[in-house]
Amino acid sequence: MNVSVREMRLEEVESVINYFHGAAPEHLELLGVDPTRLPSKAQWKQLYEHDYSQPRERRKSLLVLWQADGRDIGFSSVDKIKFGEEAYMHLHVFESQSRKAGYGAMCVRQSVAIYFQLLKIKRLLCEPNAFNVAPNRTLQKAGFRYVKTHMTVPGPLNFHQAVTQWAIEQPLQ
Numbered sequence: 001m002n003v004s005v006r007e008m009r010l011e012e013v014e015s016v017i018n019y020f021h022g023a024a025p026e027h028l029e030l031l032g033v034d035p036t037r038l039p040s041k042a043q044w045k046q047l048y049e050h051d052y053s054q055p056r057e058r059r060k061s062l063l064v065l066w067q068a069d070g071r072d073i074g075f076s077s078v079d080k081i082k083f084g085e086e087a088y089m090h091l092h093v094f095e096s097q098s099r100k101a102g103y104g105a106m107c108v109r110q111s112v113a114i115y116f117q118l119l120k121i122k123r124l125l126c127e128p129n130a131f132n133v134a135p136n137r138t139l140q141k142a143g144f145r146y147v148k149t150h151m152t153v154p155g156p157l158n159f160h161q162a163v164t165q166w167a168i169e170q171p172l173q
């Protein structure tokens with residue numbers, strides 16, 4: 001299994017937008033995403049165009065593409081970035097039939113290394129819905145440590161929910 005992770009190019013962000021817009025209601029529910037809060041496809045593309053035009057230190061998001069044997073299989077992104085300090089990560093394999101095959105844990109490890117390198121952060125956090133088993137298991141397998149379970153609205157697309165907070169610190173250099 002030849003898995004690779006690299007920063008996503010602007011012309012590739014449609015894959016992310018289409019993933020959310022094409023998701024079944026029950027999948028969005030599992031993700032803790034409120035479908036009424038998704039920006040339209042055009043608005044969302046514009047938000048990314050603006051963000052990609054910013055210097056790294058001022059970016060609101062950073063996306064990485066996951067590929068296996070040259071095929072796009074998923075992505076990770078970070079938001080709530082405090083450059084040099086911390087950021088919050090998300091993780092998604094596009095197709096349900098490609099999940100639970102080992103890609104997620106491998107790609108998360110590579111994504112983490114990219115975020116630490118490009119954003120100079122000291123810690124990376126992730127807050128999946130507490131009832132969504134897959135990311136919780138995957139984060140633990142990829143080396144994150146459990147911090148706490150709490151109620152919050154994790155981001156602008158989400159509804160109020162129970163989330164599990166996981167963290168990983170930058171390895172000593």
Ligand SMILES: CC(C)(COP(=O)(O)OP(=O)(O)OC[C@H]1O[C@@H](n2cnc3c(N)ncnc32)[C@H](O)[C@@H]1OP(=O)(O)O)[C@@H](O)C(=O)NCCC(=O)NCCS
Pocket residue numbers: 030031090091092093094098099100101102103104105106127128129132133134135137138141
């Ligand atoms: C979360 C996600 C990226 C993980 O990627 P993946 O390729 O499925 O994960 P892996 O195959 O590497 O599995 C990693 C671990 O999690 C476990 N796992 C994965 N999916 C699971 C599930 N649905 N139920 C129980 N365990 C699961 C695996 O068994 C493995 O643990 P193990 O080796 O100890 O058995 C992927 O499942 C996904 O895209 N899910 C839908 C989107 C989502 O929920 N994203 C999280 C939003 S924060």
